[in-house]
Amino acid sequence: MAKISKRMKAAREVAPKQPVSLDAAVEAVLAQPAAKFDESVDMAVKLGVDPRHADQMVRGSISLPHGTGKTVRVAVFARGPKAEEAEKAGADVVGADDLVEKVLAGFLDFDRVVATPDMMGQVGKLGRVLGPRGLMPNPKLGTVTMDVAKTVAAVKSGQIEVRTDKAGVIHAPVGRRSFDAAKLIENARFLVDELNRMKPASSKGRYMQSVVVSSTMGAGVTIDTGSL
Numbered sequence: 550m551a552k553i554s555k556r557m558k559a560a561r562e563v564a565p566k567q568p569v570s571l572d573a574a575v576e577a578v579l580a581q582p583a584a585k586f587d588e589s590v591d592m593a594v595k596l597g598v599d600p601r602h603a604d605q606m607v608r609g610s611i612s613l614p615h616g617t618g619k620t621v622r623v624a625v626f627a628r629g630p631k632a633e634e635a636e637k638a639g640a641d642v643v644g645a646d647d648l649v650e651k652v653l654a655g656f657l658d659f660d661r662v663v664a665t666p667d668m669m670g671q672v673g674k675l676g677r678v679l680g681p682r683g684l685m686p687n688p689k690l691g692t693v694t695m696d697v698a699k700t701v702a703a704v705k706s707g708q709i710e711v712r713t714d715k716a717g718v719i720h721a722p723v724g725r726r727s728f729d730a731a732k733l734i735e736n737a738r739f740l741v742d743e744l745n746r747m748k749p750a751s752s753k754g755r756y757m758q759s760v761v762v763s764s765t766m767g768a769g770v771t772i773d774t775g776s777l
Contacts, residue, residue: 588765616707618725
């Protein structure tokens with residue numbers, strides 16, 4: 550049995566034993582002993598969907614009001630004027646066939662990927678590299694687009710991608726421990742509202758089944774879904 554650290558024991562003592570409101574949950578997370586780095590604050594939302602069915606997959610991009618607090622490195626696959634637009638918008642890596650070859654050779658120093666539609670024939674070669682890492686551009690997520698400048702700006706400002714895993718759970722960051730409670734709460738509420746908006750028409754029964762918020766090194770706090 551794994552040994553529990555003193556900090557985790559202290560965190561669990563602070564964490565409420567019963568589900569609480571979203572506001573109280575965020576306050577409880579911030580009341581726990583902090584790590585020596587600026588931890589991410591994340592939410593795990595179990596949805597009443599069956600991801601095995603395409604019409605029940607919940608997936609999309611969400612621009613949090615206060616961002617995530619994380620510096621995001623963006624790679625853009627584009628040519629000519631669109632490549633120039635991407636660079637001006639702040640993309641960290643921009644290229645076309647040369648960037649495809651670079652990634653095939655092992656370069657993966659980026660967190661998100663954007664591509665223009667005309668580049669997808671080449672980017673498709675990277676499926677085995679980018680796919681397992683969740684980095685493959687996708688029209689449904691808005692990352693295959695001609696409006697690269699707008700998309701790069703959105704990603705840089707804190708846009709996140711959400712997708713149900715095999716168990717129907719969405720894991721998403723809502724900020725960092727250095728954020729004040731008000732910003733974390735607003736980001737968390739916005740995430741919940743957006744997930745409700747994304748509810749598949751084929752989803753039956755209770756949609757939002759459980760919600761837990763936690764910091765990277767902290768104890769999870771369960772939110773009362775009835776308060777959402």
